[in-house]
Amino acid sequence: MKDVVSRCPIEETMRVLSGRWPTLLLYYLQDGTKRFSELRRDNPTVSHRILALELRKLEEAGIVRRTAHPGYPLRVDYDLTGPGRKLVPLIDALGAWWEHTEDDRINRPPTSEANLDTAA
Amino acid sequence: MKDVVSRCPIEETMRVLSGRWPTLLLYYLQDGTKRFSELRRDNPTVSHRILALELRKLEEAGIVRRTAHPGYPLRVDYDLTGPGRKLVPLIDALGAWWEHTEDDRINRPPTSEANLDTAA
């Protein structure tokens, strides 16, 4: 995904949420504040670099808030902003859609021609 | 995005919807059946190869139905399946979220949570 300036809110949203990590991070941040290292432990397959990049992207989108505490060793907290928390149920709805439509998606039923709702 | 087998419905959904085109195609297919060439005209910046790949991905996910009419010149129709149509309002909700939270995301207010320290 390139940085394409679009005025379409759906495109903008997808630009931020696309990829494996954004929704996963949303998920782990639901419970509350997490540190960088905690998020790494939460899902061990994301690389150090990519986690930092993804978190920055979410921060710039206003979904995640970054709080750096002064002093060493470094300590940085991440949590969801208000908009970020509002986003969570929408993501959950997508997951629910996937689950509840599984049979229909796999069996690929005749799908009512024009507008005749034949089922479901 | 690699092909990662996951049982998480959110990950599965994002695997299908990630990228610039899936949601756009959903958008253009809302109105009804479209031919390949129409979808290309709808958004001229997608290459024919990618459009074909994206449509196939959506078809395999059970979101889009492909109907090839025999004969030449070739004629292929695409439309949304039942699950595909159910997905549309969820995508719209994401767009609405983006729009309605714009101020909050950009101004980054103190985020009414417990941690009331160093707010930017």
Place this chain on the structure above:
DNA sequence: GCTTGGTTACAGAATAGTGCGTAATTTACA
């Protein structure tokens, strides 16, 4: 010298775009 959060440099993987080929029928035109 360990810690934590982050950045940079480089390499390798994945993804996207370009142009050519194809099929069978219709149309174009000399």
Place this chain on the structure above:
DNA sequence: TGTAAATTACGCACTATTCTGTAACCAAGC
């Protein structure tokens, strides 16, 4: 009347672009 050209929805091979991972390095206090 014969033939060349256009049409549609791709597949394929090749190239260009972008993304991701790995490893090294930094900061400063303990």
